[in-house]
Amino acid sequence: MSVETAPPSTGNWFSRLAHPGQFMVWSGKFVWPLAILTTIVFGFGLWFSLFASPEDYQMGDTVRIMYVHVPNAWLSQAVYGLMAVSALGTLVWRHPMADVSMKAAAPLGAVFTALALYTGSLWGRPTWGTFWEWDGRMTSTLVMLLIYLGIIALWRAFDDQLRAARIVAVFTLVGAINVPIVKFSVDWWGGLHQPSSVLRSGGVSIAPAMLTALLTMVVAFTLLFITLQLVRMRSEVRNRRIAGLKARAARSVR
Amino acid sequence: MSGFVALIGRDLRLAWRSGSDALTLVLFFVMVGVIVPFAVGPDPVLLKTLAPGIVWIAAFLAMLLGLDRLFRDDFDDGTLMAMQHAEAPLALLIAAKVIAHWLLSALPLLIASPVLAMLLAMDVSTFLRTVLSLLLGTPALTALGTIGGAVTVSLRRGGLIAPVLILPLAVPVLIFGVSAIAPAMSVNSATTALLLLGALSLFLLVLAPFAAALALTVSED
Amino acid sequence: MIPSGANLQFIYGAWGGVVVATVLLIAWIWLEAVRTRRAVAALEANLPARPAEPTA
């Protein structure tokens, strides 16, 4: 199935806007502006978090790890949320770009979740004394990473990516329903065995300067995700075009 | 001889292109390790003593999980029949399959084992001994897996029977494997376990290609 | 002021890791974009006579 470039005549502007051919047209205009905006916000973020914010009275400078940990932890949830919405888009509204966005987001979600785990374990290291502590929130992030990697493995298990889209969408939705349950049970399990650690009780008093740094970093990472997601979606649309062209090349007259 | 090399190359290229088999195996291996603390509690001291056993059970199950796919695809698309008519004897081709299967299942597990070691609070020396025992033990699991895969290839529902069939035969591998690491063992009995494990692997590596070849030729199309 | 204090190596470790990972991620996605753009161009360039059926 090669990607038609002519947009369907009927349908509201939303479905016309999201038509693969049209998507490639308007998304192209957004990539570089978004990239520049992301760099600027990161500039501010770095300035705030490394220089223009005070130490924590308890942890001293170790708190600065928070500025990279929290954004990644937030994105690990947000990206899955986007994938769940895209899954709905694929199954319910049959949106042509929905499965493209779902497939593009999976590896990004996995990377952000892995970074959340990495920074979390380093942040906890001074207090725990080991790189890994079966703390409730950290463990649920680990389970989240396994779900992401499972979805990536599921995508790669199919030869035909179009048939795969709907099946992966079903699993993503099932996952979306179960993620809150997993998080609750793991947190509960964590609480069972652990005196509340600094991470859990949010013992960090957020000074105003810290808050601005944290929010700026969250916005910066989110913009980074949006830019990368857009570029990955464009590549995915091209991958489908390649598959279509190859199929036509095989059938073309010798 | 060229068939031997071509088969290994083909299997590695196929696995590289899809990549999902190796990733699934590693995920299964890590997941078995991750769920144990949920069951027995996160106490690092307890986990540390159980760690060698957990890592071995995880590798053991992951290897058995992967064996059904060994011949399934080749059987379904007719390549197995071509292999029976190959220039090289079938046993030699199966030896190539054993090597390819080891590279695609045991090696990813070895590479992923540090993750499990960290999760289970293993100290470095125990971890190194675990990797050594896995290195010596997994060839035996691959060899047994090959026999299991060949015996059940023609079964429509072979997927489940193969691991159950092979598990009892693989118990010695688990016993020697874990005892080669367990801190309680004295040094020389640990090394004896390691040597026995190596011997077991060598023996099974020699036996498997012929046994599997026989199983495949006998399982009429 | 530049971060200082006891657990310096963890701060640098965390930030360093994130920076390296982000750079690698951007590089991989950039290469993927370039690869697919070139592949489409190549395939479209030597697409033989357009077969009869529309490209539906």
Place this chain on the structure above:
Amino acid sequence: MSPVHGTPEDAPPRAIAVAGLGIERGGRTIIADLNFVVPRGEAMLLTGPNGAGKSSLLLALGGFIRPLAGRIDYVGRDAETRPFADVHFIGHRPAIKPRLTARENLQFMAALLGGPVGDVAAALVTVGLSHAADLDAGYLSAGQTRRLALARLLVAPRPFWLLDEPTAALDDEGAGLVARLIDAHLADGGVVIAATHHDLGLAANPESLALVALE
């Protein structure tokens, strides 16, 4: 590996001889007391309704099924080749991996089936797949996949051919290709036994053996 291109006069005797052959499938005897000889340079077509045992006979000839009774002799098979390393068996399943390109599939087959290194590129041209050589085989149509399977006959020359409905999924042009391949092989002194539903249009009119569905 005896070269296929033995000169006709002093060519060593070569044939597939079957005597008193009995085959049972799924508890039913479907072939009983079958006798025939297909000498060098000759082809034999197996015809008959589905379930008459055409495929089973070919599987038995290919050594995949052990016959109930009787003997199958490959006359002229030289001592040092492995029993079936001089037989090409092409059944319904093409032995093609969708994720490998057409060229990679054929290169693997050439290495697997051994023999003098047949030229993969030339074989792809002969079967009309040169334009799709570097495409994943998953993109090929059923007919093209069948051609790729047939290309195996060219890259690893072997005297005995067992073909189960070689023209399945092929258009007329494809069927013409099969006829040309078989004619060339017979001219080289090869032996071909093929199960087919319709006339293959071979140059020399081949013997044909109509298998009748037993009881």
